[in-house]
Amino acid sequence: MKLEARPLIDNVMPTTRENCQCPKCIHPDTMQRISDTFSIPQEVEIESIEHSDNMVEIKWSDNHMGLYPYAWLYAHSQGISSIEGTKSVPYPQSAQRRPRQFTPVVDPDQSPRVKYDDVMSADESLHIWLSHIWDQGFCFVDDVPINPEATQYLIERIAFIRNTHYGGFWDFTADLTFKDTAYTNEFLGAHTDNTYFTDPARLQLFHLLSHTEGSGGENLLIDGFAAAEQLRLERPEHYAQLVNHRQPWHASGNEDTCIQPSAMSPVFSIHPDMNTMYQIRWNNYDRAPKTNWSASEQTTWYRAARHYNEILQTREMWTKLKPGSALIFDNWRMLHGRAQFTGKRRMCGGYVNNDDYISRLRLLKFGRKEVLDNLGNVRGNPLNPYWYI
Template identity: 55%
Template sequence: MNSNDGGFWDFTSDLAMKDMAYTKEGLGVHTDNAYFTDPAGLQMFHLLSHTNGEGGESVLVDGFEAARTLYRENRNAYSTLRRSVFSHHASGNQDVCIKPARSFPTFLHSPRTQELYQVRWNNEDRGAQFSASLEKLRHWYSAARAWSEILSRPGLVRQFKLEPGTPLIFDNWRMLHGRTAFTGARRMCGGYINHDDFVSRYELLNKGREQVLLEI
C-alpha cells in the first residue's frame, strides 16, 4: 500500500521525515494513519540492525481488549470516545498535508451490528480544531485520560525486543503499537496492506469463493 511514507519503507532515525518515528525518542502506543480516511489494515515492522546502543523495545496493546476494559469501568467515557470531536493531520513535511474526509471517533462501530471494528488513536497527530462545545470538550479530555491510563496498564501492555530476521505483522485497526527510546543506530523496514485487500484475501483463502459470494 503506497502512502506518504512510500510503499515499502526502509528508514533510520535521521529525521528524513518530520515524524516521531524517525527519531530516537520513545513513542506512546497509537494506531497509524489516524489522518487517513481509510487507515492501513495490516502493518509490518522488521528490525534490520541495531548497533552501538540499547533500548528500542516494541510495545503493543490490544485496542479491542482495552476498549472492553474502558466500557466495563467507565461507560460514559466509552460513549464519549464514540463521538467525533477531533480530527487528525499529517503536515510536518513541505510536500505533505493529509487530513481525512471527515473527523472520526476513537471507537468505530458497525452501524448494522454495533460491533467495534476499528480503534483510531494517535496523540501526536491530533489536530487543534474541535467540533464540540467547551463542556463536551472537557468530557472528551476526561474520557481520553481514562483511556490513556488503561493503555498503560501492565496487564495489557506487551513489550519485547525485535530481532533481525523476525518481522512483526499486526492489525492496525485493532493493535496499538509504540516503542521505547533507544541509543545507537537502528535500521527498520516495513510496509502497509490495505484493510479491504487483506480481508478479501483472508476470506477467499479460508472460506472459498463460492461461500464468499453467497455472503454478499
C-alpha cells in the same frame, strides 16, 4: 441440508428477481451484474418454482427463468430466523465464527508465531497466519531472511503494499528524512498509524534488520479493543464519549503535504450493521484541535480520554525485536509504540490495506464459491461469520 425453497423465496421477493444468478444476469467471468434492473417490471411475480439438490429455478412473470443456489437464497433471506422450519439450519462448518481473542497482557512467549518458509509456500499456512492476526491482533514471523527483499515478498504474500506520502515499502536507519517522530530515536507513545487518512492502513509489518552500537528500542503493543472493553465495563459513559465525538486528524510534517481525512472520525468506530467496534484511531501526535464542541463537552471528552489512556498503560506488552523475526499487527485494533534507543538501527516494513487483507483472509477461509454466495450478507449479525471487519 436441504431447505424448503418456498418460504425463503416469499421472503426475498424484492431483490430476488434483480439478483438472478443465471449467466445471463451475472457475467460468469467478471461476476458483475449484466442484467438491466430498470427493464424488469416493477410488479414482477413468481409463476412457478422447481428445485433440485442445490439449485432453485424460478419462473418469473416477465418470462425470465431465474437460477439460484440454495446457499445464495439462504444467505440473502431477510429475517429468515423467524421462518418456521428454517431456524435450525446451521452455517457450514467452515463458517463457524470464532470470536476475537483478547490479547493477554505481557507474555511475548505466548505470542502467535509462524515461519517464513511455511507462509511463503503453503496457502494453509498463509491462512493460519492471517487468522492469527485477525484473532489476536498480531503475529510474529520467524526465520525471515535478514534482508529487505525477503521482507517485501513476505508482505506481498498478503497483498500489494500500501503507498503513502512516506513511500511504499520502507527501509531506513534512524534519521530525520521525514519530519515525523517515528523517524527519530525518541520514545514513541502508544498510537495507531494513519489516523489522518480517510482509510487508515489495516496491517503494518516491521522487520528489524540490524541494531548495532547501542541498546533499547523495545517495541510496545497494546490491544486497543480489550482496553476499550475494559473502559466500557468500568465507565460506559466514558466509552460513549470516545464513540460519539468525532475528532480531526492531520499529517503536516513535510513541506508539501497536509493530509486530513475527508470526515472527522471518532477514537472508536462502531460498525453500522454489526454494532461492534471495528476501528480505533488513537494518536496524540496527530490529533488536530477540534472546534465544534462546547466547553463542557470538551471537559467530559478529555476525562474519558484520560481514563482510556490510564487503562492502556496497564495493558502494555513489550517485545524486543530481533533480526529474522518480523512483527505484523492489526493497525485498526492494536496500538504500538517504541522505547528510546541508542546506536544505529535499520528497520524495514510496510502497510497493507484493509480491503485487500480481508479479501485474502475471507477467500482462504471460506473458498470462492461460499464467499460469492454470501456477497452483501449481513444476516444474523453480529454473529454472521461471513462479515469480516
